[in-house]
Amino acid sequence: DIQLTQSPSFLSASVGDRVTITCRASQGISSYLAWYQQKPGKAPKLLIYAASTLQSGVPSRFSGSGSGTEFTLTISSLQPEDFATYYCQQLNSYPRTFGPGTKVDIK
Amino acid sequence: QVQLQQWGAGLLKPSETLSLTCAVYGGSFSGYYWSWIRQPPGKGLEWIGEINHSGSTNYNPSLKSRVTISVDTSKNQFSLKLSSVTAADTAVYYCARVQVTMVRGARGRYGMDVWGQGTTVTVSS
Numbered sequence: 001d002i003q004l005t006q007s008p009s010f011l012s013a014s015v016g017d018r019v020t021i022t023c024r025a026s027q028g029i030s031s032y033l034a035w036y037q038q039k040p041g042k043a044p045k046l047l048i049y050a051a052s053t054l055q056s057g058v059p060s061r062f063s064g065s066g067s068g069t070e071f072t073l074t075i076s077s078l079q080p081e082d083f084a085t086y087y088c089q090q091l092n093s094y095p096r097t098f099g100p101g102t103k104v105d106i107k
Numbered sequence: 108q109v110q111l112q113q114w115g116a117g118l119l120k121p122s123e124t125l126s127l128t129c130a131v132y133g134g135s136f137s138g139y140y141w142s143w144i145r146q147p148p149g150k151g152l153e154w155i156g157e158i159n160h161s162g163s164t165n166y167n168p169s170l171k172s173r174v175t176i177s178v179d180t181s182k183n184q185f186s187l188k189l190s191s192v193t194a195a196d197t198a199v200y201y202c203a204r205v206q207v208t209m210v211r212g213a214r215g216r217y218g219m220d221v222w223g224q225g226t227t228v229t230v231s232s
Contacts, residue, residue, distance in 0.1 A: 031210070031211075032215070032217065034218035034219070042225075043201055043203075043223065043224060043225055044152065044201075044222060045222075046218045046220045048218075049208075049210075049218030050210040050211070050215075050217045050218075053210060053217070055218070055220065087151065087152055089152075089154075089219075091205075091215075091216055091217060091218065094167075095154055095166075095167040095168060095169070096142075096154040096167075097154065098152040098153070098154065099151075101151050101152075
């Protein structure tokens with residue numbers, strides 16, 4: 001199985017901050033990486049697919065980059081509604097796997 | 108706009124079979140893969156498996172011996188069965204659509220773009 005690690009696991013930030021989350025894969029996954037946002041009690045929401053493509057309807061302050069084994073999710077200016085947990089997922093091979101999550105909290 | 112609505116029993120006893128169904132409304136059923144994902148209380152996401160409209164499946168090896176995912180194209184529904192449940196199977200279970208799209212000239216499955224509302228399943232004696 002491909003293991004995904006995320007760093008940091010917890011992030012405390014203020015509104016307006018630039019936030020970067022890293023996802024590393026245990027082996028190369030090309031660009032088959034997605035990012036999701038999950039709020040308490042809700043289903044995950046797709047933000048970014050194919051490592052860097054913004055899902056329709058997602059604000060442009062979200063961006064993704066990377067390929068191979070290292071990927072980043074950046075929020076250019078954190079908004080109050082962005083406080084949530086973020087997960088990466090690889091769709092390069094089976095079984096599909098998720099990272100352990102990064103919780104973004106209010107400073 | 109595509110919506111997924113899921114339902115099934117929320118309280119099971121150990122050794123029973125979990126059974127959930129997800130219905131697809133407002134969009135095409137064919138041409139996609141349809142997935143099940145679960146999330147234990149306070150933990151991360153675990154991919155269970157997926158199926159397409161033709162019935163082709165892929166399962167997580169960690170659950171494969173106990174999982175069956177099936178499809179009913181006449182009703183635009185797909186279902187999950189997980190046998191011999193234990194307390195470790197207690198989780199919120201989600202269904203989701205795997206989007207198929209072209210990216211930089213390559214057609215592929217790149218993310219799960221539509222999710223059901225989730226069903227809380229508790230296994231307790």
